[in-house]
Amino acid sequence: MKRQRELVNFNFDEPSSQTGTFPPISLVVPPPGAQPTEFELASFILREIKPDDRIRLTATVGWRRSDGDQPVLEFRIRRGGIVGPIVFSTRDTGFVSSAPSDNTTSFDHVETGVAHSRLQYTLTVVFVRIASFVDPGTIVAVIDGPVHFDGEVIDDNGRKENF
């Protein structure tokens, strides 16, 4: 079996590359019974994807706890825009501290079987819960950068080219 060149397409969206440079998005505790607002952080489009391709998605998000005990955030990847199907989610928690509590959350995910001439992926964040009560409307976490989101289209292993 011959080795081949696997990485066939790449795109990224990096609205912020340093802590404190992202137009801050404040995550607040919703009123009782209401859903928290999900915010778009970054988005890009990949093209000419074949059925056997692996689509590797990577994100890095910098954020800080603002108020309240241990706010839990959920980071999501959606196919399409902010109302597209959720294909990945993971959670991270801010820790109470007297000093500013800064966090970096990073993760990888792979999609397969989604052949398409044009696919959009969107990185979002949503507040999940907090350990102890705070008034609705309290800002519990702020996304303040960096925000990096990229996608690689990786071909099936072992076909075609000889090099």
Added chain:
Amino acid sequence: MSRERLLVYYDFDQPDSFSGSITPIPLTLPAAGALPTEIPLATVNLNLVRPHDRVRLAATVGWRVVAVSGPFSNEAELEFRIRRGGTTGVLVSSARDSGFPIEDFREITTKFLYTEGGISHSVQYTLSVVLVNAPGAGPGTTPAQIIGPIHFEGSVIDDNST
């Protein structure tokens, strides 16, 4: 020197894509003096590897600390491991992360990377996790759980010039 395309092989194992979508995998504190159980989470198989290649492994795991006897009761420290050659193979990489729950939960995402060279032909890597420390928790309790996502991947990257 001409430029070339470097990624020559890729494999991944992704038992879970969402936070909280699997039955939590419990990490239980062993009896005093006993070794904690190492739990395999995912495996990748890489083929067509040459000695000058760089093998890059990446893992993402979602987990949570469980307060076993009330708020502030315990911490939990996990060690994530990569072994070459099966679940009892050579330990080539480890990374620790820890959490401290105020209430009954603290959800955490851990991601880490490892690269090695000098590998030939076919190779298998296993991602595993072990509970290494849980101050405040007693033997037999479960101060941490793997809740997803679980992602493990390997990339074979060719020598920079041929």
